[in-house]
Structures are given as structure tokens and as C-alpha cells.
Amino acid sequence: MLKSFDKYEVHIFDITSAMNQLKEEKVVIYKLEKIDAFTYTFLASPYCRNRIKKVFVQPKLIKKVGLFHIVENFFTFKTTALALMxxxxxxxxxxxxxxxxxxxxxxxxxxPKIQETLEKNKIKVGMGKINSESLLLVEEKILYDLKDQIEWLEMRVNGSTLTVKFLKKRVSNPPILLNQSLYATKDGVIHSFDIKNGEKMVKVNDYVKKGDLLVKDVVTTDQNEDVYVGTYGSVYAYTWYTVDATYTLKDNEAYDEVDVFSTLLIESRAEVGKEITENESIEKENVIQFKKEGKIITMKVHFTCIEDITKE
Incomplete structure (x- = not known):
């Protein structure tokens, strides 16, 4: 059969009315057969599929016959095969x-540095897989390139994923230089200790004077033997400063008490700040005098600080 046809099965109450509609749609059907009271089968051109759907409700395409469908099936199979391949x-x-x-x-x-080094060694997404021996060579090359930053590197391929693990290079801490016994460099009341080596000779809240022994560089064993251990650390104590500050009014300058008070207090704090370091602090301040005599204004402030009294 050179011509190609679609074989349909339809359900309809009035076949005569349907035939008239097919005629209006210019659809020619062949081999019309009655299956039962309301079921019919027929053949029609595959080019009439849309027009047949206008005439019948849910026409059932049950078979395709003819050369057209052989070619259609061939190309459908070929496309599927190509897609599979x-x-x-x-x-x-x-x-x-x-x-x-x-x-x-x-x-x-x-x-980012490791990513940059990987790309420099042509290791990037989309590359072909490499065998274990080549992977080890790349590991050694990258580890050498980053020897100042990492101390261990491992590269492993699992499926289509490359995993790179590393440990940063550890820096050895410089050896601690031990001191001799620590003595108070000024008067104070012990606040706290930060001692790694040595034997404490005073305790918190003890009042000490300049020159008192704070931490001893030897410890006495149970056998009454002295063993040198050195000292390392700091002893913090409450210390005190009294600062005098002066401000002289210029000619025709109006006296602003609040402004002058703030200026002198800031100057006093700055003066004490010269004596303390980063880990030390001003604990309390008390203005014990603020007076004006003519154009001269004076302030006396008492400061309580926390200082390392072992520093020189």
C-alpha cells in the first residue's frame, strides 16, 4: 500500500450527521465499518487529523498504515537511536x-592561593582524569610551590570530583627567655599575677614597696634543695599618680569653666598615659582640686592605675 492512512475508532450516535460534517471539512474516509450500535472504524489521510478532531469527540487513532508511516517510524527510530548514542x-x-x-x-x-596554584599547574574543572602516578607528581609540584605556606597536601579523585586537602605550615614559637628573680619597681597593692615560671613570694592585696621580692627564680624541693627555674611573666598592682595641670587665660579670653575643666583633665590623663603600656590601665581618677586665681586655673588629679610593677 503506497498511500498512507490513519485508522480511527469513534463513538457517535448519528453517523449521517458526522458524514455531512466530514464532507464540509473536505475529509475523505475509506472502509467505514460498524463495530456495534454506536462504534465505527474508518481510514483517513494522516493530513486530516486536525479536521477529524473537529468532527468527532476524542477520536481514537488505533493504527497507522502505508509508506508514509513506515518512513515516519524509521526517522523516529533513527532519532531515538541517535539520541541514545x-x-x-x-x-x-x-x-x-x-x-x-x-x-x-x-x-x-x-x-584562593591553592586554587591559583592548581590552575597554574593546569588542574581545573573540565580536565580529563589523571592516573594515580600523575596525581602524585602534581601533589609534589604544588606542595613545592607552596612550601612556605603549607606543610601537607593530598589530592584524591572520587568519581568526577577532585578533593584537595591541606594543612598550613606551622610556625615554631621562639624559646622563652627566662629572667632572674622579679622585684617591685614601685610601691603598690598586688592586683593579679601572670606568671609562667618562678615561685610567688607575695599574694593578691599585699602592699609592696619598691625593691620587695615578688617572684623568686628558684624553687625549694621536698629535700630542701634549691632548683633554678627562672622567672617569666608579670605582676600587676594598683599604683598611684598625682598630676598637677595649669591653664592660663589669654588676654580678652572669656572664662568657660566646663571647657577649661575638660582641657585640664584630658592633659592630666595624657600625662599618666605616658607611664602605662598597652596591657595596663587607669582604674580610677579623682579631681582633688580645681581653682581659679586671676587668669591662672589649676587642677590636681589623683589617679589609681593597674601596672606591671616588674617592668623597668
Missing amino acids: FSIVLFFLFCNRIWKINISGDNKQLY
Whole structure:
């Protein structure tokens, strides 16, 4: 059969009315057969499918016959086969390439540097998989390039993912230089200790004078033997300062008590600040005198500080 037809099965109450509608739609049907009271089958050209749907409600296409459908089936099968072959090729390409690179380590700040070094060594997403021996060579090359920043590196391939693990280079702490016994460099009341080596000779809230022994550089064993251990650390104590500050009014300058008070207090704090370091602080301040005599204003402030009284 050179011509091609679609075979339909339809359900309809009035076949005569349907035939008239088919005629209006210019649809020619062949081999009309009655299956039961309201069911019919017939053949029609495949080019009439949309027009047949206008005449019948849910026409059922039960068979395709003829040369057109043989060719159609051939191309459908060929397209499916090509799609299958293409999918297989893509699958093998996907399985034999690196599509993801994971970097993990104990310092996230090094991630960009490691990524840059990987790319420098042609390790990037989309590359073909490499064998274990080549991977070890790349490991050694990257570890050498980053020898000043990392001390261990491991690269492993799992499926299409390359995982890079590393440990940053550890820096050895310089050896602690031990001191001799620690003595108070000024009077004070002990506030706290930060002692790593040595034997404490005073306790918190003790009043000490300049020259008193605070931490001894030897310890006495149970056998009454002195063993040198050195000293390392600080002893903090409450210390005191009294600062005098003066302000002289200029000619025709109006006296602003609040402004002058603030200026003198700031100057007094700055004066004490010259005596204390980063880990020390002003604990309390007390203005014990503020007076004006003519154009001269004076202030006396008493400061309580917390200082390391072992520093020179």
C-alpha cells in the first residue's frame, strides 16, 4: 500500500450527521465499518487529523498504515537511536573528566592561593582524569610551590570530583627567655599575677614597696634543695599618680569653666598615659582640686592605675 492512512475508532450516535460534517471539512474516509450500535472504524489521510478532531469527540487513532508511516517510524527510530548514542557519549565524557574541585584545609585564607596554584599547574574543572602516578607528581609540584605556606597536601579523585586537602605550615614559637628573680619597681597593692615560671613570694592585696621580692627564680624541693627555674611573666598592682595641670587665660579670653575643666583633665590623663603600656590601665581618677586665681586655673588629679610593677 503506497498511500498512507490513519485508522480511527469513534463513538457517535448519528453517523449521517458526522458524514455531512466530514464532507464540509473536505475529509475523505475509506472502509467505514460498524463495530456495534454506536462504534465505527474508518481510514483517513494522516493530513486530516486536525479536521477529524473537529468532527468527532476524542477520536481514537488505533493504527497507522502505508509508506508514509513506515518512513515516519524509521526517522523516529533513527532519532531515538541517535539520541541514545549521544547520551552514551556524553555519559562517558562526563565520567572521564573532573567537573568539581573541592578544597578543604585548616586555613580558609589559603583557599584562593591553592586554587591559583592548581590552575597554574593546569588542574581545573573540565580536565580529563589523571592516573594515580600523575596525581602524585602534581601533589609534589604544588606542595613545592607552596612550601612556605603549607606543610601537607593530598589530592584524591572520587568519581568526577577532585578533593584537595591541606594543612598550613606551622610556625615554631621562639624559646622563652627566662629572667632572674622579679622585684617591685614601685610601691603598690598586688592586683593579679601572670606568671609562667618562678615561685610567688607575695599574694593578691599585699602592699609592696619598691625593691620587695615578688617572684623568686628558684624553687625549694621536698629535700630542701634549691632548683633554678627562672622567672617569666608579670605582676600587676594598683599604683598611684598625682598630676598637677595649669591653664592660663589669654588676654580678652572669656572664662568657660566646663571647657577649661575638660582641657585640664584630658592633659592630666595624657600625662599618666605616658607611664602605662598597652596591657595596663587607669582604674580610677579623682579631681582633688580645681581653682581659679586671676587668669591662672589649676587642677590636681589623683589617679589609681593597674601596672606591671616588674617592668623597668
